[in-house]
Amino acid sequence: MDFEPAYTPEQEAFRIEVRTWLASHVPDVPNLLRDTPENYQRFRQLARDLGARGWLFPTAPVEYGGGGLSVDRAIVVAEELDRYDLPLPPVYNSGGRLGGASVLVWGTEEQKQRMLPRIFRGEAITWQLLTGPEAGSDLAGTTTDARRDGDEYVLNGEKVFIGGSHDVDYLWTIARTVREGERHKNLSWFMIPRNLPGITIKPMELLGDGSEGVGQSWKNTIYFDDVRVSADDLIGGENNGWRVASTHLELEHGSGGRIGRNRWFEEALRLTSLMRREGKPLIEHDDVRARLVDLFVRTEVSRLFDLRNFWMDRSHVPMTYEGPQSSYYRKIGGLEASQAILDMVGPYMLIKDSEWDHSNGELESYTRLAIQALHPGATTDIQKVIMARRIGIGRDEQEQAGRTGH
Ligand SMILES: Cc1cc2nc3c(=O)[nH]c(=O)nc-3n(C[C@H](O)[C@H](O)[C@H](O)COP(=O)(O)OP(=O)(O)OC[C@H]3O[C@@H](n4cnc5c(N)ncnc54)[C@H](O)[C@@H]3O)c2cc1C
Missing domain, CATH: 2.40.110.10 (Butyryl-CoA Dehydrogenase, subunit A, domain 2)
Structure with a gap:
């Protein structure tokens, strides 16, 4: 089965439109320097600009400020932002992404009209x-x-x-x-x-x-x-509130999906080409190549799980265990990737600004974040509890997924 989407000429034309637009709107700031007050305002402006075009919450209904786009177009927008290593939305807006969807499902008409356009157009964080x-x-x-x-x-x-x-x-x-x-x-x-x-x-x-x-x-x-x-x-x-929470938590636990690659495979390639052991680049050693292949498989499976969930959610395909499955896999995968990279390049790389730090401090922060990332949006233990209930492990009835509805 080939579940990598192939794009039609019309979709590719839309991709060019998005790519061209982003080229003149995404602030040119290196990743680690993005979160200063000035840069934050520039990325907020990007969110507003995306919102004005209906690309910030692409599949949300037009009458509430969303883009009303099809799922394939939404994937294109998110993929193109990912080229800049930016998620959609491009600034931290957790309650907009999750609360906005929950208001859409559970809010009154008056609440939707009052709250959602500001959220979906990027005017409110x-x-x-x-x-x-x-x-x-x-x-x-x-x-x-x-x-x-x-x-x-x-x-x-x-x-x-x-x-x-x-x-x-x-x-x-x-x-x-x-x-x-x-x-x-x-x-x-x-x-x-x-x-x-x-x-x-x-x-x-x-x-x-x-x-x-x-x-x-x-x-x-x-x-x-x-x-x-x-x-x-x-x-x-x-x-x-618990029924409203079922929408919020369903999305947060991974059912909303996400588009984007874990860039640490590419970074591991770069580092292992640059650094040497026994007179030759690390990447020429068999043990390092074996770890790189494992890393590639991990990141690729994670990307495809997330892409599948993004598509299932926006296409309203019923889900069961898929949300926590991809979230759990991504978290454990992140931890394993940081360990694999450290095994390949050595722990000295973690000493920021030292002669051994060939990643400009990024490996040091990646290692910390891989540990930290196990907790938010339900811990890995909780993801497993939810999966067991949804699959029906040790129980007669399979738990249903929450209603996400957008
Ligand atoms: C970087 C980061 C960002 C966050 N962002 C937000 C945010 O924006 N908003 C927000 O509200 N919260 C946020 N959180 C909090 C996060 O949601 C909680 O840390 C998480 O829900 C776990 O809760 P806790 O820390 O109280 O741990 P506890 O719930 O006390 O869990 C402690 C340990 O027990 C395990 N455990 C608990 N219950 C069970 C069980 N039934 N079965 C098996 N194991 C179990 C857990 O897996 C964990 O290892 C964030 C956390 C982090 C680290």
Whole structure:
């Protein structure tokens, strides 16, 4: 079976259009230097420009600010951005990608018209706020409270590992609307304007600091102290939050797919051609070639899993275990790749700015990020738990996937 897509002349013409447009719009900034305040604004402008063309959320409905494009065109846009090593959206906007889709599935018509165009056109940045004390893998254990008071909810609580290093417009969060209520039936989702009184955002110091994509240099702790949120910003109805979460989590756990290559195979080729052992380049040694082949297979399978999920999601093909499968494989693959590269080139390469550092510090940050990446969007253990439930391992009934609906 050949499941690598072949493109029609019409699709290739669209690719040229996208490529030409990107060539004059993508800021020319090296990867590791992207996340300064000035560069962040340039990439935000790129997001707005993509949004104005309908290319930021290509398959989202036109009436809510999306592109209304077919899945094949969406793949072309994402592939062309990947040539610049940029994801879609090109700046950190986790809650837009996940919350936007959730509003599309669970929001009222009024909420869709009010919130989605700003998100889908890149005018608003949104962070997702899930994790908190007692609520990491066990999201339903959240201790953030939302108490109804007239036409408002009053939020109190704390969320950790949140967002990124620059500005934000909306906070997309889950809270208990019945404090002692039945588990999973006491939760609600809110799309909260960031500028409400009582919201404090404090940067956290973490393993991955300073080394991720645009807008992702660090994470934050966010405190809600008597934050009054309009009831109009409750999404999906009171105490219906776990069903809304099924959309959000389904996408975050890998079912949304992604387009893009892990570039560390190419980087490993470069490094092993450059560095020598016993008088000849590393790449000429059999053991190194064997590791490179393994690395190639890993990254290629991961790319194809993600491409498949991107297509399945946008084409509304029912999914079961595919989301956590690709997410798990990518995470474990990243860890194995960083170990393989270190085995080939040696640990001295990790000493940044030293005579042995031939990757300009990138291998050092890649190694840290490969460890850190095991956690967000459900840990590898949780991905396995979900897969077992979906496949039906050790149970009579197979768990259904959440509704993603866009
Ligand atoms: C870089 C990074 C970015 C993040 N970004 C965000 C963000 O933007 N927004 C946000 O809300 N959160 C974010 N997170 C938080 C992330 O979602 C949590 O770290 C994750 O859900 C795990 O929760 P925890 O850290 O509380 O660990 P815990 O849930 O306490 O887990 C601890 C360990 O126990 C294991 N474990 C837990 N339950 C089970 C089980 N049932 N079966 C088997 N093993 C289990 C876990 O796999 C883990 O190894 C981010 C985290 C990181 C590291």
